[in-house]
Amino acid sequence: MDRSSLSELLQKFSRHGRELVRRHLPFAASGAGAARSRAEMMTDMARDLISNRGEASGVAIAADLLRLYETAGESDRATFFAALAAHFNPDRSRLVAAWRRFETDGWSAYPELARATEAPRQELFRRLNLAPGGTAALVRMREQLLGMREMPGVALVETDLAHLLQSWFNRGFLSMQAINWSSPARLLERVIGYEAVHHIRDWTDLRSRLDPPDRRCFAFFHPAMPDDPLIFVEVALTDAVPASIQELLAPDRVPLATEDFTTATFYSISNCQPGLRGISFGHFLIKQVATDLQREIPGLKHFVTLSPIPGFMRWLRTDDPELAQEAEAEGMSHRDRLLARALDYFLEVKDPEGRPIDPVARFHLGNGARLEQLNWMGNSSEKGLRESAGMMVNYLYDLPAVEELHERFANRGAIPIGKPVRQLMTKLESHSKSMEFQG
Amino acid sequence: MDRSSLSELLQKFSRHGRELVRRHLPFAASGAGAARSRAEMMTDMARDLISNRGEASGVAIAADLLRLYETAGESDRATFFAALAAHFNPDRSRLVAAWRRFETDGWSAYPELARATEAPRQELFRRLNLAPGGTAALVRMREQLLGMREMPGVALVETDLAHLLQSWFNRGFLSMQAINWSSPARLLERVIGYEAVHHIRDWTDLRSRLDPPDRRCFAFFHPAMPDDPLIFVEVALTDAVPASIQELLAPDRVPLATEDFTTATFYSISNCQPGLRGISFGHFLIKQVATDLQREIPGLKHFVTLSPIPGFMRWLRTDDPELAQEAEAEGMSHRDRLLARALDYFLEVKDPEGRPIDPVARFHLGNGARLEQLNWMGNSSEKGLRESAGMMVNYLYDLPAVEELHERFANRGAIPIGKPVRQLMTKLESHSKSMEFQG
Amino acid sequence: MDRSSLSELLQKFSRHGRELVRRHLPFAASGAGAARSRAEMMTDMARDLISNRGEASGVAIAADLLRLYETAGESDRATFFAALAAHFNPDRSRLVAAWRRFETDGWSAYPELARATEAPRQELFRRLNLAPGGTAALVRMREQLLGMREMPGVALVETDLAHLLQSWFNRGFLSMQAINWSSPARLLERVIGYEAVHHIRDWTDLRSRLDPPDRRCFAFFHPAMPDDPLIFVEVALTDAVPASIQELLAPDRVPLATEDFTTATFYSISNCQPGLRGISFGHFLIKQVATDLQREIPGLKHFVTLSPIPGFMRWLRTDDPELAQEAEAEGMSHRDRLLARALDYFLEVKDPEGRPIDPVARFHLGNGARLEQLNWMGNSSEKGLRESAGMMVNYLYDLPAVEELHERFANRGAIPIGKPVRQLMTKLESHSKSMEFQG
């Protein structure tokens, strides 16, 4: 930050902020000193914020600190995080004393132990939230902390902030809202940027996802970030479980009448906030969308996904390099062999905790969905071919069964499968037997 | 709860809830057993809620548990709280292990120590918040916990819930809204019930507080409780600092034109949620109302309160029983002596921490206001006479000075006084001297 | 209006308004002169409003004129109306010329004839609508015109205003909104005042009409009067066609669960704006409420009213004075004779146009409803006994049949009756025959 932009920034500061910057100004002039100094300023502000002074003018100090933070470079931020890790820990002697009392008095001494264990960083983050836009700024700060997690001490800071965000972004505080062509342009612009599964090219493409009568989109919002979705899901309404994304997004399709819809397909789910990693909303969103659509359109019978198999080819390259190579080279051949290996991939291959290694499968099966159908050439795009040999999969949410399936999956790793997958298995088996037999 | 109301309740339960109640039903029939059993049901639900099962059907279990809780009697609740205190503590062996590692490895082991210290009760409360209306239910639960805080173990539960509420009701999440005659009746009905300082008799009286052009009312709301204010302040707009509440609320006054307003008087501040005791919003509200009114009505120069002196007569009865007795008997005499004692009460008498003993004084001075004016017969109602010999006081918020006054008060106990108080002191002194002289 | 209130009023006037008042001020001082003068001022403003000047500063002049009008007394208004009748008629020579051309050229000359026929009053009213609150003020003005309709010339003014209101209050511009306990107090206060059928005593009584789960209320609003309903209907949801208002409004009833509702009863319809007399919204409102409720609660099978028979006893006093006297004296006796006469009253007695003489019957039958059920002691209140010998009637709206029934009633005066009325007729006949026989 050069002097002119610093002085611009200063104009927005509170009296307290300006005084503080002035105190540090000698350093601000020179190169290395300047970097050190901005981190120092932020650290001083952080200290003030959790002091007595912070009680009276918390909003102003929080706003100043976040303003400084948001315009800081990576090295300033790293230094600031290091300071938070070093100087905002609990008071060790108080902590030891509380532990001693807990050892002698037991649970009655627990409240003081809990209080003594909490790091002042938590109070710092709570007070930073007083600034306008504070919540969104803290979510971005966690994103940056996650990016620096390997640096010494950063994990302490990140853990504390994650704990707070987990509590603040409780599903009970979120509201689900439809996103459509009447939504604010400011919000839609973000949706274009956030879509992670099937890229949205421009406003015309966006409109084709939101406006036709056979398309829906829903998102979770936090009241402190009303223009910024946390997660959204795109839904297509059809009269059959769709087998390919090309077909589903075909621009020249004729939308059905509402009374002909039987199937709602979740064909794209995008998490929007990297700073909320590990705080899971997806299953809440899918279930609420399914429940609400069911009420709105009583004719809906099936709630399915049309999902990628992002890890299949990566795994195949290790497990069966020859087939992988052939699949990549020839594109659409080896249908049965690849389908058979995909079934293995879903049903046989496990991670150390005994769960499927495909992240999308883990997510939906973990929500209580079942593996319904495997679709050859479900995604014939370059990306689809490269990642999953062009296959896609439908997970089916049978709402009344979801709870039980979830428990079985969580407790025993049981993977429920639907009739189409079962039929595919039978067919492939008899085929492979006949192959064997012929062989 | 008799069998018929139980069965009504059951209809609203989820499948899981109904099964659970059925399991407990033998007990539910008989008297004592029933009580024991409902608490047991709640405890079982609480266990399920923080288990794997709670992940898949958290919303339903949380709703069931809160439904059972809300219709439970005091003894059931006490038993339930005891179970939360006994069985939802951290895992002791994990906690001890984390402590050992912290002793050897230092702060790098802190994240695990913090995690191991957190009681599963916190996760329980976070999941209860998934139910519709969960936040409000937890606020009421804290109110009941506070009422039973002396019972063994309840303090543990209350501390954990308080910690969470402190985090959730962060000022950054609250919105300030005007309350006026166009507000929803449902909300206004609550305002009538919550007003704690100057009783609102009925809807006509309410209207006189909200609708005239020289009246305003503002409240803080949490997004999860949109119909239920957390705190509200009633404001009168006048052309001078008001000296009595009778005058201020006179129904036959003629409201001034907007351009003649010079003074905004906060004449009533009511906290609405006993379950949020200890979480302070008042100073944020006053400052934001002052800032917003200033912008709306540029002619406003003074922001003052017209406040009661709730502890004065109680103190005087101990300190000067004779004068107290006379004041009570004669009502409006002994003006100067009582004013002099009130000055002592504000400026000389201190609590163990060196702060004024009057709670209202502590609040406003702690916010950075100054003691501006003492008003003889400011409140001639029966309550006013009994509590404060009919006196009222104005605290003045000088916005640019607030931060500094707050710090001086917080650090040194300094009590700033305004010109009217200063003049009163001089007058009373000279008077008392002349009295001495005469005597 | 004395001088002080005049000067207060003047402060709110535009420059143009103040100049105008000053010009008239000599008259304003004295008694009769003053009256003459205010009407003159209004007339001058009206002239300015439809002149060139009105184009540039129409909003200000319209506001001034309405302000003067709203605070005027009845005699000023009468004089003002007389001026509107005398001086704001079409230009007679232009009208005669247009007529001549129409006589020679036929319909091609019609546009100029139509324009020449329109009185400048219409443009005046359109420009008055520019003032904030203008629409509501014009509705009130029509109310006052209707009250003076017998005075010479007033009918001209009233006709012109009615024509405009008819066009502005087109059903296509109205929005139907639910009124409930979350509606603005300002609006609910009006509902209390407007309820014309079953008096609402206070806010508690109002709440019992709006808040219980088996009660609904809907109103039509015009966008220019968002706080002021045009008409509202109160609805009770039950599991049977209700036979008495006492039962329907019983405060100790237990509301049914939503899935048990089979019948929606319109038990009170109130027109709120006397100034919109002759502009009919009632049938639109009933049909839209029925359609919307049907969609919301699919279990609803019957849409009925529970209506008074306001003209029965008046008619009976002429038609059968003896029975009328006995009914009044004895209250609940003569059941069958009174029911029989009520059937006559509905089905036999006609006004000169061949329609029933009961206004409520004319309204509902004219909407396409049928006469479903006659209820003895349906309204045992003093008013119910006095007006209709305590009887009430259900009109039933069979939505698919409504159009055809309306046409038959409109074209042939056919009155459709329901099974309960048919059974009552049979029973009364056989009874009367047996009576005769016995006699």
Added chain:
Amino acid sequence: MDRSSLSELLQKFSRHGRELVRRHLPFAASGAGAARSRAEMMTDMARDLISNRGEASGVAIAADLLRLYETAGESDRATFFAALAAHFNPDRSRLVAAWRRFETDGWSAYPELARATEAPRQELFRRLNLAPGGTAALVRMREQLLGMREMPGVALVETDLAHLLQSWFNRGFLSMQAINWSSPARLLERVIGYEAVHHIRDWTDLRSRLDPPDRRCFAFFHPAMPDDPLIFVEVALTDAVPASIQELLAPDRVPLATEDFTTATFYSISNCQPGLRGISFGHFLIKQVATDLQREIPGLKHFVTLSPIPGFMRWLRTDDPELAQEAEAEGMSHRDRLLARALDYFLEVKDPEGRPIDPVARFHLGNGARLEQLNWMGNSSEKGLRESAGMMVNYLYDLPAVEELHERFANRGAIPIGKPVRQLMTKLESHSKSMEFQG
């Protein structure tokens, strides 16, 4: 419309509509017959709509008729309009009778004369407005009527509809709303299409008009067309009266801070609804925007336009073909001569009513603005050079003077000029004198 699309359409029809179409179906099959038949169907529906039947099922018939109309071709529409002109005129004998009575009785017979003069078409249009979207459909119908105004009879229909729209789109019913980057995409998409002065290329360009802190946009909306603006104005906030559109829209400009704004420039005003031609909102919009901005940003001192001179070069080509040709050929030379001619164009050249011939000048001067400044190379685009030799003009709205200037202009054709224009005149005169002198 082929048979399949007809049957699709039929599905949306009411029972009444379907019957009607069936009656006409034989014709619908063949070519010419079909066209005749659709117009006949529409005419039949129109008749039903103003009959008794229309009272009971007006909404359904209106919706059916508009559906048929909206999908009709030009020839069907022409036939339908011809039917409206021929068969929906007033009853001639009633009209003659009313005239006779008026001739003998005078104004007391006026109400009946007014009623008898009104064509049933007006009632037809009022009932068409009952359909959802009816108001917008009628606005489009007027657009089509205006396009066929030369056909026999169409003028009658158009006049009647215009009269109604004039009444419905009264400024008192419109609401002004800001349009910004948080507006619904559906609305913004329309703004892109409607912008008539400075073309908006795409969503990025749109954003540059709405989102920067020195840009504003405001529109009038009618409550029955909430997504469709009637007129909008784009505003730029600067610290000086702008002299060129290139500068004003420069994408790399740095927006000023709010406290530095002194000037609001209306640089683009677009009427959106051709069907509302002749119903003027522009002056209301400009004045309200100016008033509201003044209140929001007290530092604003000047309200000006930056306007094209659309008729200048057309006039010059006739008046001074040689100069026009040179200007077109050479682009930026002949500065003083062209400026001098532009002054003539504004100040000397008059239309038959004595007003300036430039339509934009007539609009702003007619609103009470003054001719403030002439800007050489204010618009160097191809269109700007072609239409106005690259010149632009600022009209200035001096709010307190607007009313008087409007009256002077309306009554005497007086054109007020600002200091810059005056200085330009002086400069050009002395220059031309010195030229003469030299010559």
